[in-house]
Amino acid sequence: MDPKALARELQSILGPDGFLDSPAKRLSYESDGLGILRETPQWVLLPADTQETARCMVLLAEAGIPIAPRGAGTGLSGGATPIAGGVSIVTTRMRRILEIDPENRVARVQAGVINAELSRAAERHGLFYAPDPSSQMACTLGGNFAENSGGPHGFKHGATSRHVRGAMWVNHAGQIIDLTEPAVDPEGLDVLGLLVGSEGMFGMATELVFDLVPIPESIETLLAIFPTLGAACESVTDLIAKGMQPSAIEILDKLTIMAVEQSVFAAGYPRDAEAVLLMDVDGTANEVRGEVRSLQGLLKEHGAIEQRSASSEEERRKLWAGRKGAYGAMGRIAPDLYVADVVAPRMRLAEIVQIATDTCAELKLVCANVFHAGDGNLHPNISYDRRDPDQVRRVLLAGQRIMEACVERGGSLTGEHGVGLEKRDHMCLMFTDVDLAVQNLPRLALDPDQRMNPGKMLPVRGCREVRTRSPYLPGMAGYEEQYDGKDQGGRA
Ligand SMILES: Cc1cc2nc3c(=O)[nH]c(=O)nc-3n(C[C@H](O)[C@H](O)[C@H](O)COP(=O)(O)OP(=O)(O)OC[C@H]3O[C@@H](n4cnc5c(N)ncnc54)[C@H](O)[C@@H]3O)c2cc1C
Numbered sequence: 001m002d003p004k005a006l007a008r009e010l011q012s013i014l015g016p017d018g019f020l021d022s023p024a025k026r027l028s029y030e031s032d033g034l035g036i037l038r039e040t041p042q043w044v045l046l047p048a049d050t051q052e053t054a055r056c057m058v059l060l061a062e063a064g065i066p067i068a069p070r071g072a073g074t075g076l077s078g079g080a081t082p083i084a085g086g087v088s089i090v091t092t093r094m095r096r097i098l099e100i101d102p103e104n105r106v107a108r109v110q111a112g113v114i115n116a117e118l119s120r121a122a123e124r125h126g127l128f129y130a131p132d133p134s135s136q137m138a139c140t141l142g143g144n145f146a147e148n149s150g151g152p153h154g155f156k157h158g159a160t161s162r163h164v165r166g167a168m169w170v171n172h173a174g175q176i177i178d179l180t181e182p183a184v185d186p187e188g189l190d191v192l193g194l195l196v197g198s199e200g201m202f203g204m205a206t207e208l209v210f211d212l213v214p215i216p217e218s219i220e221t222l223l224a225i226f227p228t229l230g231a232a233c234e235s236v237t238d239l240i241a242k243g244m245q246p247s248a249i250e251i252l253d254k255l256t257i258m259a260v261e262q263s264v265f266a267a268g269y270p271r272d273a274e275a276v277l278l279m280d281v282d283g284t285a286n287e288v289r290g291e292v293r294s295l296q297g298l299l300k301e302h303g304a305i306e307q308r309s310a311s312s313e314e315e316r317r318k319l320w321a322g323r324k325g326a327y328g329a330m331g332r333i334a335p336d337l338y339v340a341d342v343v344a345p346r347m348r349l350a351e352i353v354q355i356a357t358d359t360c361a362e363l364k365l366v367c368a369n370v371f372h373a374g375d376g377n378l379h380p381n382i383s384y385d386r387r388d389p390d391q392v393r394r395v396l397l398a399g400q401r402i403m404e405a406c407v408e409r410g411g412s413l414t415g416e417h418g419v420g421l422e423k424r425d426h427m428c429l430m431f432t433d434v435d436l437a438v439q440n441l442p443r444l445a446l447d448p449d450q451r452m453n454p455g456k457m458l459p460v461r462g463c464r465e466v467r468t469r470s471p472y473l474p475g476m477a478g479y480e481e482q483y484d485g486k487d488q489g490g491r492a
Helices: 003-014 023-027 050-063 115-125 141-147 191-195 229-241 254-261 285-301 313-324 326-332 346-362 389-408 433-446
Strands: 043-045 067-070 087-090 097-101 106-110 164-170 176-179 204-211 218-226 248-253 275-283 306-309 336-339 366-371 380-384
Touching (some): 003 050, 050 176, 067 141, 106 115, 141 204, 218 285, 218 313, 254 313, 254 326, 275 313, 313 326, 326 336, 326 366, 346 380
Antiparallel strands (some): 097 106, 106 204, 164 176, 248 275, 248 366, 336 380, 366 380
8 A cells, every 4th residue: 555545544544633743742752751862753553542552553563663552651761762764653642541459459451541540549449550650640551561660659659560450462473362350379380570660562462450459447648858979878878778668769859859849849858958868668557656766766777867747638749749840940040851761779879870960970960869779770860962962972981880880780771761772772782682572572473574573672783793982872963773674683
């Protein structure tokens, strides 16, 4: 089918609001939260349900056109960044909560439902959806599923994979695979397990089934103020070693506090603190009282200057709104933000945070830290201006050095933001060519043409070649290597 006829067919399936081909409308889909890498999609398709998605994907398969699935585009690793000559299929018109079943504590939703909307809808049943990325006011549950997203309360509740029970899946050829019927002990291969965290490479999720969790009887929010960032980190390492179980443990450093306090997210964090620890403790009222007492003792031993406890639900919300608005607040420092995402072994939190700080200082970059300390999931946030190529180069170099430091010390490349385009080549820091070829085997089985999000997640070159470049990030000048038609990981 020639491109004009194909465009007409797609438009007839999706209607005028579901098919975008004008340059102005396509422009807002040219990147995700990793603004360094941009590409305008040939068309943007916004199906309203599974059937429309499948019909479009059949036509795109016949035409051999690559697809970048997309939710809200809040990803930070370039996962939803379009592919040159490809289309974006966006789920934001699939926004219906299809069912909440309070007896079985599950919800069935379309993939474009915004994370926070599910908890709001479940509240009247005394339930909530536990994974709470800080982007939860905007990101979609489909994006969370594809990235296996976590969040501040991941320390207690785990990431998305712990809460997903089923998915309606459209594969690369447009076939619908119904995995929505929750089974206590599914027979055969754990296909759902394979799809969670697959970063849009195996097809599109159009519907999802999630577990819901009872709202705890009591929640207490604590704010501990520290004279140094290192002391805050050490107290987290110690409280975990002692088996304490807050539901969330977040650290904000001085620069983050300053940015938040000068913004609309101002939460009342003390402006003179070097670092604060923000924690939730939940459970029965008795459990909470006991845990808070133990925590307060431990934090004092680690040199907390002051400890506060939210005295009302409003204050609690404000303290968390400050944390969740922190990235937005950093817009006050510079026009762009590079959010690194690495995992440090919890015993080495302070050491790796110090390395990140020193690396940025050495490269003359402004770096603020705000992170899920309980998970060891660090987010050094580097403010920069992407119009300055030298700054961009230094930002990427800093990102790479921080990743190297984590991996060398037994940590990991990514905690929750995925690999996408950003860390595709850094996979060589953790894996050999053989490891990567094995990781590519499921992809070759599920998407033999490799049209679903090609060029993402797995290096397109061998690791020896990747290591000759520094920083590794593909294409600071236009990422021409994103996808050049070569078989990805075809070494298997
Ligand atoms: C301010 C801010 C705070 C953040 N905080 C956190 C945090 O605390 N924890 C965390 O884990 N992440 C966080 N993130 C990252 C991001 O919000 C998550 O990765 C989120 O899950 C992305 O959802 P999205 O709908 O925006 O997906 P997108 O960015 O649109 O897509 C993300 C990936 O999923 C794929 N995808 C999207 N929808 C589908 C689908 N229906 N089927 C198949 N593949 C699909 C895309 O191809 C892409 O690879 C944050 C981001 C920002 C900007």
